Amino acid sequence: MRFLADWVAPRRRQIFIALVWTALLAAASAAYPPIIKYSIDRLITTEGAKLLPFVLMLIVVITMARALFLYLQTVTTNAIVMRLTTDIQKRAFQHLVEADFARMTREAPGQLVSRLTNDVTFIQHAGQAALNTAIRDTLIIVCLVATMFWLDWLMSVVVLFVYPLAAAPIAIIGTRLRKVAKRTQTRLGDMTSMLSEKLAGARLIKTYRLEDYAAQKVNDNFEQVFGLRMKAVRNRARLDPLLEAMGGLAVAGVVGLAYWRIASGEITVGDFAAFLTALMMAAQPIRGLGNLNAKVQEGLAAIERVYQLLDERPVIVSKPDAGPLRVTGGEIVFENVSFAYDGADDTHAVRDFSLTVPGGKTVAFVGRSGAGKTTIINLVPRLFDVTGGRILIDGQALTDVTVESLRDNISIVSQDVTLFDDTIRANIALGRLGA
CATH class of the missing domain: 1.20.1560.10 (ABC transporter type 1, transmembrane domain)
Structure with missing residues:
Protein backbone atom coordinates (compact mmCIF):
# COMPACT_ATOMS: atom_id res chain seq x y z
CA MET A 1 0.00 0.00 0.00
CA ASP A 311 13.72 4.49 5.34
CA GLU A 312 17.17 5.14 6.77
CA ARG A 313 17.58 8.65 8.14
CA PRO A 314 20.90 10.48 8.59
CA VAL A 315 22.11 10.93 12.15
CA ILE A 316 24.53 13.76 11.43
CA VAL A 317 22.19 16.69 10.78
CA SER A 318 22.06 20.33 11.81
CA LYS A 319 20.21 21.10 15.04
CA PRO A 320 17.05 23.22 14.62
CA ASP A 321 18.73 26.17 16.35
CA ALA A 322 22.13 25.77 14.66
CA GLY A 323 23.63 28.87 13.09
CA PRO A 324 26.24 29.39 10.37
CA LEU A 325 29.91 28.89 11.22
CA ARG A 326 31.76 32.20 11.50
CA VAL A 327 35.48 31.73 10.92
CA THR A 328 37.68 34.49 12.35
CA GLY A 329 41.10 33.11 13.30
CA GLY A 330 40.62 29.51 12.23
CA GLU A 331 41.56 27.93 15.57
CA ILE A 332 40.57 24.27 16.01
CA VAL A 333 40.28 22.81 19.50
CA PHE A 334 39.85 19.13 20.35
CA GLU A 335 38.54 18.75 23.92
CA ASN A 336 38.82 15.20 25.33
CA VAL A 337 37.59 13.78 22.05
CA SER A 338 36.73 10.09 21.89
CA PHE A 339 35.33 8.14 18.97
CA ALA A 340 34.37 4.51 18.34
CA TYR A 341 33.08 3.16 15.06
CA ASP A 342 29.49 1.89 15.30
CA GLY A 343 29.39 3.11 18.90
CA ALA A 344 31.50 0.19 20.18
CA ASP A 345 32.76 1.38 23.59
CA ASP A 346 35.41 -1.32 23.87
CA THR A 347 37.18 -0.49 20.59
CA HIS A 348 37.82 3.25 20.51
CA ALA A 349 39.65 4.55 17.46
CA VAL A 350 40.33 7.78 19.40
CA ARG A 351 40.19 8.14 23.19
CA ASP A 352 40.46 11.37 25.29
CA PHE A 353 42.28 13.26 22.57
CA SER A 354 42.94 16.96 23.26
CA LEU A 355 44.77 19.40 21.01
CA THR A 356 44.67 23.07 20.08
CA VAL A 357 45.59 23.96 16.48
CA PRO A 358 46.11 27.75 16.14
CA GLY A 359 44.79 29.33 12.98
CA GLY A 360 47.32 29.58 10.21
CA LYS A 361 49.56 26.88 11.66
CA THR A 362 50.48 23.53 10.13
CA VAL A 363 50.16 20.42 12.28
CA ALA A 364 51.25 16.90 11.31
CA PHE A 365 49.79 13.76 12.85
CA VAL A 366 52.42 11.03 12.90
CA GLY A 367 51.77 7.50 14.10
CA ARG A 368 51.45 3.88 13.19
CA SER A 369 48.75 2.61 10.90
CA GLY A 370 45.41 2.43 12.68
CA ALA A 371 46.39 4.95 15.35
CA GLY A 372 43.45 7.20 14.43
CA LYS A 373 45.08 9.88 12.27
CA THR A 374 42.52 9.70 9.46
CA THR A 375 39.70 9.33 11.97
CA ILE A 376 40.65 12.63 13.65
CA ILE A 377 40.60 14.41 10.27
CA ASN A 378 37.19 12.88 9.42
CA LEU A 379 35.74 14.24 12.68
CA VAL A 380 36.40 17.86 11.74
CA PRO A 381 33.91 18.07 8.81
CA ARG A 382 31.54 15.80 10.79
CA LEU A 383 31.84 12.86 8.48
CA PHE A 384 31.50 11.11 11.83
CA ASP A 385 30.33 12.55 15.14
CA VAL A 386 32.42 12.28 18.27
CA THR A 387 31.18 9.84 20.89
CA GLY A 388 32.81 11.84 23.68
CA GLY A 389 34.16 15.37 24.17
CA ARG A 390 33.77 18.05 21.55
CA ILE A 391 35.50 19.90 18.71
CA LEU A 392 35.40 23.71 18.39
CA ILE A 393 36.33 26.08 15.60
CA ASP A 394 36.93 29.61 16.85
CA GLY A 395 35.03 28.76 20.01
CA GLN A 396 31.99 27.32 18.18
CA ALA A 397 31.15 23.67 18.80
CA LEU A 398 30.70 21.75 15.56
CA THR A 399 27.28 20.55 16.70
CA ASP A 400 26.13 24.16 17.20
CA VAL A 401 26.68 25.19 13.59
CA THR A 402 24.99 23.97 10.43
CA VAL A 403 26.64 21.08 8.65
CA GLU A 404 26.45 22.99 5.36
CA SER A 405 28.33 26.05 6.66
CA LEU A 406 30.91 23.86 8.39
CA ARG A 407 31.80 21.95 5.25
CA ASP A 408 31.74 25.11 3.12
CA ASN A 409 34.64 26.37 5.21
CA ILE A 410 36.77 23.21 4.98
CA SER A 411 39.03 21.97 2.22
CA ILE A 412 40.61 18.51 2.22
CA VAL A 413 43.46 17.34 0.00
CA SER A 414 43.22 13.59 0.30
CA GLN A 415 45.93 11.00 -0.30
CA ASP A 416 43.33 9.11 -2.33
CA VAL A 417 43.00 10.55 -5.83
CA THR A 418 39.45 10.49 -7.18
CA LEU A 419 38.63 11.44 -10.75
CA PHE A 420 34.96 11.48 -11.75
CA ASP A 421 33.86 10.47 -15.24
CA ASP A 422 33.68 14.04 -16.52
CA THR A 423 35.87 16.69 -18.12
CA ILE A 424 39.10 17.97 -16.54
CA ARG A 425 37.46 21.36 -16.06
CA ALA A 426 34.48 19.79 -14.28
CA ASN A 427 36.75 17.79 -11.95
CA ILE A 428 38.74 20.89 -11.04
CA ALA A 429 35.55 22.87 -10.41
CA LEU A 430 34.17 20.32 -7.94
CA GLY A 431 35.74 22.18 -5.05
CA ARG A 432 33.58 25.20 -5.77
CA LEU A 433 30.69 24.53 -8.13
CA GLY A 434 29.68 27.51 -10.21
CA ALA A 435 33.01 29.28 -9.75
Whole structure:
Protein backbone atom coordinates (compact mmCIF):
# COMPACT_ATOMS: atom_id res chain seq x y z
CA MET A 1 0.00 0.00 0.00
CA ARG A 2 2.83 2.38 0.82
CA PHE A 3 4.43 1.79 -2.58
CA LEU A 4 1.11 2.49 -4.29
CA ALA A 5 0.67 5.75 -2.36
CA ASP A 6 4.25 6.90 -2.94
CA TRP A 7 4.76 5.99 -6.56
CA VAL A 8 1.56 4.84 -8.27
CA ALA A 9 -1.06 7.33 -7.02
CA PRO A 10 0.77 10.40 -8.39
CA ARG A 11 0.51 8.84 -11.86
CA ARG A 12 -3.22 8.17 -11.76
CA ARG A 13 -3.87 10.39 -14.82
CA GLN A 14 -1.47 8.39 -17.00
CA ILE A 15 -2.85 5.15 -15.57
CA PHE A 16 -6.39 6.27 -16.44
CA ILE A 17 -5.31 6.82 -20.05
CA ALA A 18 -3.71 3.37 -20.09
CA LEU A 19 -6.94 1.90 -18.72
CA VAL A 20 -8.90 3.52 -21.56
CA TRP A 21 -6.68 1.86 -24.16
CA THR A 22 -6.87 -1.39 -22.22
CA ALA A 23 -10.67 -1.31 -22.11
CA LEU A 24 -10.86 -0.65 -25.86
CA LEU A 25 -8.41 -3.50 -26.49
CA ALA A 26 -10.51 -5.85 -24.35
CA ALA A 27 -13.71 -4.81 -26.15
CA ALA A 28 -12.08 -5.40 -29.55
CA SER A 29 -10.88 -8.82 -28.42
CA ALA A 30 -14.37 -9.78 -27.22
CA ALA A 31 -15.82 -8.86 -30.63
CA TYR A 32 -14.24 -11.86 -32.37
CA PRO A 33 -16.49 -14.67 -30.99
CA PRO A 34 -19.80 -13.01 -32.02
CA ILE A 35 -18.41 -12.58 -35.53
CA ILE A 36 -17.49 -16.27 -35.61
CA LYS A 37 -21.02 -17.18 -34.50
CA TYR A 38 -22.59 -14.88 -37.07
CA SER A 39 -20.32 -16.17 -39.85
CA ILE A 40 -20.97 -19.86 -39.28
CA ASP A 41 -24.72 -19.52 -38.69
CA ARG A 42 -25.34 -17.19 -41.64
CA LEU A 43 -22.71 -18.01 -44.23
CA ILE A 44 -23.98 -21.58 -44.57
CA THR A 45 -27.36 -20.21 -45.71
CA THR A 46 -28.28 -19.12 -49.26
CA GLU A 47 -27.49 -15.49 -48.35
CA GLY A 48 -24.00 -16.42 -47.19
CA ALA A 49 -22.24 -15.36 -50.41
CA LYS A 50 -23.70 -11.84 -50.14
CA LEU A 51 -22.61 -11.49 -46.50
CA LEU A 52 -19.07 -12.78 -46.98
CA PRO A 53 -17.47 -9.45 -48.07
CA PHE A 54 -19.06 -7.68 -45.08
CA VAL A 55 -17.83 -10.33 -42.62
CA LEU A 56 -14.30 -10.26 -44.03
CA MET A 57 -14.19 -6.47 -43.89
CA LEU A 58 -15.45 -6.50 -40.29
CA ILE A 59 -12.74 -8.98 -39.27
CA VAL A 60 -10.03 -6.79 -40.86
CA VAL A 61 -11.36 -3.62 -39.16
CA ILE A 62 -11.52 -5.26 -35.73
CA THR A 63 -8.04 -6.74 -36.17
CA MET A 64 -6.58 -3.34 -37.12
CA ALA A 65 -8.37 -1.64 -34.23
CA ARG A 66 -7.09 -4.27 -31.81
CA ALA A 67 -3.53 -3.83 -33.12
CA LEU A 68 -3.77 -0.04 -32.67
CA PHE A 69 -5.14 -0.29 -29.13
CA LEU A 70 -2.49 -2.87 -28.23
CA TYR A 71 0.26 -0.53 -29.44
CA LEU A 72 -1.12 2.47 -27.54
CA GLN A 73 -1.67 0.42 -24.38
CA THR A 74 1.83 -1.10 -24.49
CA VAL A 75 3.59 2.24 -25.04
CA THR A 76 1.55 4.02 -22.36
CA THR A 77 1.94 1.37 -19.67
CA ASN A 78 5.65 0.89 -20.29
CA ALA A 79 6.20 4.66 -20.20
CA ILE A 80 4.49 4.76 -16.79
CA VAL A 81 6.60 1.93 -15.37
CA MET A 82 9.89 3.16 -16.80
CA ARG A 83 9.28 6.70 -15.51
CA LEU A 84 8.33 5.28 -12.11
CA THR A 85 11.47 3.15 -11.82
CA THR A 86 13.67 5.99 -13.08
CA ASP A 87 12.24 8.24 -10.36
CA ILE A 88 12.90 5.50 -7.78
CA GLN A 89 16.53 5.34 -8.89
CA LYS A 90 16.88 9.13 -8.73
CA ARG A 91 15.36 9.37 -5.26
CA ALA A 92 17.33 6.39 -3.96
CA PHE A 93 20.63 7.83 -5.17
CA GLN A 94 19.79 11.29 -3.83
CA HIS A 95 18.91 9.69 -0.50
CA LEU A 96 22.13 7.70 -0.52
CA VAL A 97 24.49 10.62 -1.23
CA GLU A 98 22.76 12.63 1.50
CA ALA A 99 23.12 9.78 4.01
CA ASP A 100 25.78 9.73 6.70
CA PHE A 101 29.28 8.87 5.55
CA ALA A 102 29.18 5.94 7.97
CA ARG A 103 26.13 4.57 6.14
CA MET A 104 27.80 4.87 2.75
CA THR A 105 30.91 3.03 3.95
CA ARG A 106 29.03 0.36 5.93
CA GLU A 107 27.99 -1.47 2.78
CA ALA A 108 30.19 -2.37 -0.16
CA PRO A 109 29.74 -0.08 -3.20
CA GLY A 110 28.67 -3.05 -5.31
CA GLN A 111 25.81 -3.79 -2.93
CA LEU A 112 24.59 -0.21 -3.21
CA VAL A 113 24.92 -0.28 -7.00
CA SER A 114 22.88 -3.49 -7.04
CA ARG A 115 20.06 -1.82 -5.11
CA LEU A 116 19.94 0.98 -7.69
CA THR A 117 20.14 -1.31 -10.72
CA ASN A 118 19.24 -4.98 -10.17
CA ASP A 119 16.54 -4.36 -7.55
CA VAL A 120 14.94 -1.58 -9.60
CA THR A 121 14.97 -3.86 -12.66
CA PHE A 122 12.95 -6.44 -10.69
CA ILE A 123 10.50 -3.67 -9.75
CA GLN A 124 10.26 -2.62 -13.40
CA HIS A 125 9.46 -6.15 -14.54
CA ALA A 126 6.84 -6.50 -11.80
CA GLY A 127 5.28 -3.15 -12.74
CA GLN A 128 5.11 -4.07 -16.40
CA ALA A 129 3.55 -7.39 -15.48
CA ALA A 130 1.02 -5.69 -13.21
CA LEU A 131 -0.17 -3.21 -15.85
CA ASN A 132 0.16 -5.44 -18.91
CA THR A 133 -1.09 -8.62 -17.29
CA ALA A 134 -3.05 -7.92 -14.13
CA ILE A 135 -5.05 -5.10 -15.72
CA ARG A 136 -5.00 -5.76 -19.46
CA ASP A 137 -5.40 -9.52 -19.33
CA THR A 138 -7.98 -9.31 -16.55
CA LEU A 139 -10.15 -6.93 -18.61
CA ILE A 140 -9.77 -9.15 -21.68
CA ILE A 141 -10.77 -12.22 -19.65
CA VAL A 142 -13.77 -10.39 -18.15
CA CYS A 143 -14.98 -9.36 -21.62
CA LEU A 144 -14.44 -12.85 -23.04
CA VAL A 145 -16.17 -14.52 -20.09
CA ALA A 146 -19.11 -12.13 -20.51
CA THR A 147 -19.24 -13.18 -24.17
CA MET A 148 -19.17 -16.85 -23.12
CA PHE A 149 -22.14 -16.33 -20.80
CA TRP A 150 -23.97 -14.53 -23.60
CA LEU A 151 -23.34 -17.54 -25.85
CA ASP A 152 -24.06 -20.31 -23.31
CA TRP A 153 -24.19 -19.98 -19.54
CA LEU A 154 -23.89 -23.70 -18.79
CA MET A 155 -20.60 -24.17 -20.66
CA SER A 156 -19.33 -20.98 -19.00
CA VAL A 157 -19.99 -22.46 -15.56
CA VAL A 158 -17.88 -25.50 -16.52
CA VAL A 159 -14.96 -23.23 -17.46
CA LEU A 160 -15.26 -21.15 -14.29
CA PHE A 161 -15.30 -24.30 -12.16
CA VAL A 162 -12.05 -25.70 -13.63
CA TYR A 163 -9.60 -22.77 -13.65
CA PRO A 164 -9.92 -21.71 -9.97
CA LEU A 165 -8.56 -25.14 -9.00
CA ALA A 166 -5.10 -23.79 -9.87
CA ALA A 167 -5.29 -20.91 -7.37
CA ALA A 168 -3.81 -22.74 -4.35
CA PRO A 169 -0.75 -24.16 -6.18
CA ILE A 170 -0.09 -20.75 -7.74
CA ALA A 171 -0.11 -19.11 -4.30
CA ILE A 172 2.30 -21.70 -2.88
CA ILE A 173 4.71 -21.30 -5.80
CA GLY A 174 4.54 -17.50 -5.42
CA THR A 175 5.56 -17.69 -1.76
CA ARG A 176 8.55 -19.86 -2.65
CA LEU A 177 9.57 -17.50 -5.44
CA ARG A 178 9.54 -14.48 -3.10
CA LYS A 179 12.00 -16.20 -0.75
CA VAL A 180 14.23 -17.19 -3.66
CA ALA A 181 14.01 -13.66 -5.10
CA LYS A 182 15.28 -12.10 -1.86
CA ARG A 183 18.27 -14.43 -1.77
CA THR A 184 18.96 -13.85 -5.48
CA GLN A 185 18.90 -10.07 -5.11
CA THR A 186 21.28 -10.23 -2.14
CA ARG A 187 23.61 -12.52 -4.07
CA LEU A 188 23.49 -10.22 -7.11
CA GLY A 189 24.61 -7.40 -4.83
CA ASP A 190 27.51 -9.55 -3.62
CA MET A 191 28.41 -10.37 -7.20
CA THR A 192 28.38 -6.71 -8.27
CA SER A 193 30.49 -5.81 -5.25
CA MET A 194 33.01 -8.55 -5.94
CA LEU A 195 33.33 -7.61 -9.61
CA SER A 196 33.95 -3.97 -8.69
CA GLU A 197 36.53 -5.01 -6.09
CA LYS A 198 38.44 -7.32 -8.41
CA LEU A 199 38.49 -4.87 -11.32
CA ALA A 200 39.57 -2.01 -9.05
CA GLY A 201 42.41 -4.19 -7.73
CA ALA A 202 43.69 -5.12 -11.19
CA ARG A 203 47.20 -3.76 -10.44
CA LEU A 204 47.55 -5.95 -7.34
CA ILE A 205 46.09 -9.00 -9.12
CA LYS A 206 48.53 -8.68 -12.03
CA THR A 207 51.54 -7.94 -9.78
CA TYR A 208 51.08 -10.99 -7.55
CA ARG A 209 49.75 -13.25 -10.32
CA LEU A 210 46.38 -13.65 -8.62
CA GLU A 211 44.40 -14.05 -11.85
CA ASP A 212 43.34 -17.63 -11.14
CA TYR A 213 42.49 -16.83 -7.51
CA ALA A 214 40.34 -13.81 -8.50
CA ALA A 215 38.64 -15.76 -11.28
CA GLN A 216 37.81 -18.64 -8.92
CA LYS A 217 36.26 -16.30 -6.34
CA VAL A 218 34.13 -14.60 -8.97
CA ASN A 219 33.21 -17.90 -10.63
CA ASP A 220 31.97 -19.28 -7.30
CA ASN A 221 29.69 -16.25 -6.99
CA PHE A 222 28.44 -16.70 -10.55
CA GLU A 223 27.62 -20.33 -9.78
CA GLN A 224 25.66 -19.36 -6.66
CA VAL A 225 23.63 -16.85 -8.67
CA PHE A 226 23.07 -19.51 -11.35
CA GLY A 227 21.79 -21.96 -8.74
CA LEU A 228 19.33 -19.44 -7.31
CA ARG A 229 18.10 -18.44 -10.75
CA MET A 230 17.57 -22.08 -11.71
CA LYS A 231 15.59 -22.60 -8.50
CA ALA A 232 13.35 -19.70 -9.57
CA VAL A 233 13.08 -21.15 -13.09
CA ARG A 234 12.03 -24.55 -11.75
CA ASN A 235 9.33 -22.97 -9.60
CA ARG A 236 8.03 -20.83 -12.46
CA ALA A 237 8.16 -23.80 -14.83
CA ARG A 238 5.56 -25.60 -12.71
CA LEU A 239 2.97 -22.96 -13.56
CA ASP A 240 2.62 -23.48 -17.33
CA PRO A 241 1.97 -27.27 -17.18
CA LEU A 242 -0.54 -26.64 -14.38
CA LEU A 243 -2.41 -24.02 -16.39
CA GLU A 244 -2.13 -26.14 -19.53
CA ALA A 245 -3.78 -29.04 -17.70
CA MET A 246 -6.57 -26.78 -16.44
CA GLY A 247 -7.10 -25.54 -20.00
CA GLY A 248 -7.31 -29.09 -21.31
CA LEU A 249 -9.91 -30.00 -18.69
CA ALA A 250 -11.93 -26.92 -19.56
CA VAL A 251 -11.88 -27.67 -23.31
CA ALA A 252 -12.79 -31.32 -22.72
CA GLY A 253 -15.74 -30.33 -20.55
CA VAL A 254 -16.93 -27.75 -23.08
CA VAL A 255 -16.66 -30.12 -26.07
CA GLY A 256 -18.51 -32.89 -24.24
CA LEU A 257 -21.27 -30.56 -23.07
CA ALA A 258 -21.53 -28.86 -26.48
CA TYR A 259 -22.08 -32.20 -28.26
CA TRP A 260 -25.06 -32.89 -26.03
CA ARG A 261 -26.51 -29.36 -26.32
CA ILE A 262 -26.10 -29.20 -30.11
CA ALA A 263 -27.75 -32.61 -30.47
CA SER A 264 -30.68 -31.42 -28.38
CA GLY A 265 -30.97 -28.20 -30.44
CA GLU A 266 -30.29 -25.87 -27.49
CA ILE A 267 -27.32 -24.23 -29.22
CA THR A 268 -26.09 -23.98 -32.79
CA VAL A 269 -22.78 -25.00 -34.29
CA GLY A 270 -22.04 -21.29 -34.55
CA ASP A 271 -22.61 -20.88 -30.81
CA PHE A 272 -20.15 -23.69 -30.07
CA ALA A 273 -17.50 -22.38 -32.49
CA ALA A 274 -17.82 -18.87 -31.04
CA PHE A 275 -17.61 -20.19 -27.49
CA LEU A 276 -14.54 -22.26 -28.30
CA THR A 277 -12.94 -19.20 -29.94
CA ALA A 278 -13.55 -17.14 -26.80
CA LEU A 279 -12.12 -19.92 -24.64
CA MET A 280 -8.99 -20.22 -26.78
CA MET A 281 -8.51 -16.45 -26.79
CA ALA A 282 -8.81 -16.42 -22.99
CA ALA A 283 -6.21 -19.17 -22.56
CA GLN A 284 -3.18 -16.89 -23.06
CA PRO A 285 -4.39 -14.12 -20.70
CA ILE A 286 -5.25 -16.78 -18.09
CA ARG A 287 -1.76 -18.22 -18.42
CA GLY A 288 -0.37 -14.70 -18.06
CA LEU A 289 -2.32 -14.19 -14.83
CA GLY A 290 -1.00 -17.50 -13.54
CA ASN A 291 2.60 -16.40 -14.13
CA LEU A 292 1.91 -12.89 -12.81
CA ASN A 293 2.27 -13.90 -9.17
CA ALA A 294 5.85 -15.01 -9.74
CA LYS A 295 6.96 -11.65 -11.16
CA VAL A 296 5.02 -9.71 -8.53
CA GLN A 297 6.68 -11.67 -5.71
CA GLU A 298 10.12 -10.88 -7.14
CA GLY A 299 9.14 -7.22 -7.39
CA LEU A 300 7.84 -7.14 -3.80
CA ALA A 301 11.14 -8.55 -2.55
CA ALA A 302 12.99 -5.79 -4.44
CA ILE A 303 10.63 -3.11 -3.09
CA GLU A 304 11.44 -4.24 0.46
CA ARG A 305 15.17 -3.81 -0.21
CA VAL A 306 14.68 -0.36 -1.76
CA TYR A 307 12.57 0.83 1.17
CA GLN A 308 15.21 -0.46 3.59
CA LEU A 309 17.47 2.14 1.99
CA LEU A 310 14.88 4.94 1.73
CA ASP A 311 13.72 4.49 5.34
CA GLU A 312 17.17 5.14 6.77
CA ARG A 313 17.58 8.65 8.14
CA PRO A 314 20.90 10.48 8.59
CA VAL A 315 22.11 10.93 12.15
CA ILE A 316 24.53 13.76 11.43
CA VAL A 317 22.19 16.69 10.78
CA SER A 318 22.06 20.33 11.81
CA LYS A 319 20.21 21.10 15.04
CA PRO A 320 17.05 23.22 14.62
CA ASP A 321 18.73 26.17 16.35
CA ALA A 322 22.13 25.77 14.66
CA GLY A 323 23.63 28.87 13.09
CA PRO A 324 26.24 29.39 10.37
CA LEU A 325 29.91 28.89 11.22
CA ARG A 326 31.76 32.20 11.50
CA VAL A 327 35.48 31.73 10.92
CA THR A 328 37.68 34.49 12.35
CA GLY A 329 41.10 33.11 13.30
CA GLY A 330 40.62 29.51 12.23
CA GLU A 331 41.56 27.93 15.57
CA ILE A 332 40.57 24.27 16.01
CA VAL A 333 40.28 22.81 19.50
CA PHE A 334 39.85 19.13 20.35
CA GLU A 335 38.54 18.75 23.92
CA ASN A 336 38.82 15.20 25.33
CA VAL A 337 37.59 13.78 22.05
CA SER A 338 36.73 10.09 21.89
CA PHE A 339 35.33 8.14 18.97
CA ALA A 340 34.37 4.51 18.34
CA TYR A 341 33.08 3.16 15.06
CA ASP A 342 29.49 1.89 15.30
CA GLY A 343 29.39 3.11 18.90
CA ALA A 344 31.50 0.19 20.18
CA ASP A 345 32.76 1.38 23.59
CA ASP A 346 35.41 -1.32 23.87
CA THR A 347 37.18 -0.49 20.59
CA HIS A 348 37.82 3.25 20.51
CA ALA A 349 39.65 4.55 17.46
CA VAL A 350 40.33 7.78 19.40
CA ARG A 351 40.19 8.14 23.19
CA ASP A 352 40.46 11.37 25.29
CA PHE A 353 42.28 13.26 22.57
CA SER A 354 42.94 16.96 23.26
CA LEU A 355 44.77 19.40 21.01
CA THR A 356 44.67 23.07 20.08
CA VAL A 357 45.59 23.96 16.48
CA PRO A 358 46.11 27.75 16.14
CA GLY A 359 44.79 29.33 12.98
CA GLY A 360 47.32 29.58 10.21
CA LYS A 361 49.56 26.88 11.66
CA THR A 362 50.48 23.53 10.13
CA VAL A 363 50.16 20.42 12.28
CA ALA A 364 51.25 16.90 11.31
CA PHE A 365 49.79 13.76 12.85
CA VAL A 366 52.42 11.03 12.90
CA GLY A 367 51.77 7.50 14.10
CA ARG A 368 51.45 3.88 13.19
CA SER A 369 48.75 2.61 10.90
CA GLY A 370 45.41 2.43 12.68
CA ALA A 371 46.39 4.95 15.35
CA GLY A 372 43.45 7.20 14.43
CA LYS A 373 45.08 9.88 12.27
CA THR A 374 42.52 9.70 9.46
CA THR A 375 39.70 9.33 11.97
CA ILE A 376 40.65 12.63 13.65
CA ILE A 377 40.60 14.41 10.27
CA ASN A 378 37.19 12.88 9.42
CA LEU A 379 35.74 14.24 12.68
CA VAL A 380 36.40 17.86 11.74
CA PRO A 381 33.91 18.07 8.81
CA ARG A 382 31.54 15.80 10.79
CA LEU A 383 31.84 12.86 8.48
CA PHE A 384 31.50 11.11 11.83
CA ASP A 385 30.33 12.55 15.14
CA VAL A 386 32.42 12.28 18.27
CA THR A 387 31.18 9.84 20.89
CA GLY A 388 32.81 11.84 23.68
CA GLY A 389 34.16 15.37 24.17
CA ARG A 390 33.77 18.05 21.55
CA ILE A 391 35.50 19.90 18.71
CA LEU A 392 35.40 23.71 18.39
CA ILE A 393 36.33 26.08 15.60
CA ASP A 394 36.93 29.61 16.85
CA GLY A 395 35.03 28.76 20.01
CA GLN A 396 31.99 27.32 18.18
CA ALA A 397 31.15 23.67 18.80
CA LEU A 398 30.70 21.75 15.56
CA THR A 399 27.28 20.55 16.70
CA ASP A 400 26.13 24.16 17.20
CA VAL A 401 26.68 25.19 13.59
CA THR A 402 24.99 23.97 10.43
CA VAL A 403 26.64 21.08 8.65
CA GLU A 404 26.45 22.99 5.36
CA SER A 405 28.33 26.05 6.66
CA LEU A 406 30.91 23.86 8.39
CA ARG A 407 31.80 21.95 5.25
CA ASP A 408 31.74 25.11 3.12
CA ASN A 409 34.64 26.37 5.21
CA ILE A 410 36.77 23.21 4.98
CA SER A 411 39.03 21.97 2.22
CA ILE A 412 40.61 18.51 2.22
CA VAL A 413 43.46 17.34 0.00
CA SER A 414 43.22 13.59 0.30
CA GLN A 415 45.93 11.00 -0.30
CA ASP A 416 43.33 9.11 -2.33
CA VAL A 417 43.00 10.55 -5.83
CA THR A 418 39.45 10.49 -7.18
CA LEU A 419 38.63 11.44 -10.75
CA PHE A 420 34.96 11.48 -11.75
CA ASP A 421 33.86 10.47 -15.24
CA ASP A 422 33.68 14.04 -16.52
CA THR A 423 35.87 16.69 -18.12
CA ILE A 424 39.10 17.97 -16.54
CA ARG A 425 37.46 21.36 -16.06
CA ALA A 426 34.48 19.79 -14.28
CA ASN A 427 36.75 17.79 -11.95
CA ILE A 428 38.74 20.89 -11.04
CA ALA A 429 35.55 22.87 -10.41
CA LEU A 430 34.17 20.32 -7.94
CA GLY A 431 35.74 22.18 -5.05
CA ARG A 432 33.58 25.20 -5.77
CA LEU A 433 30.69 24.53 -8.13
CA GLY A 434 29.68 27.51 -10.21
CA ALA A 435 33.01 29.28 -9.75
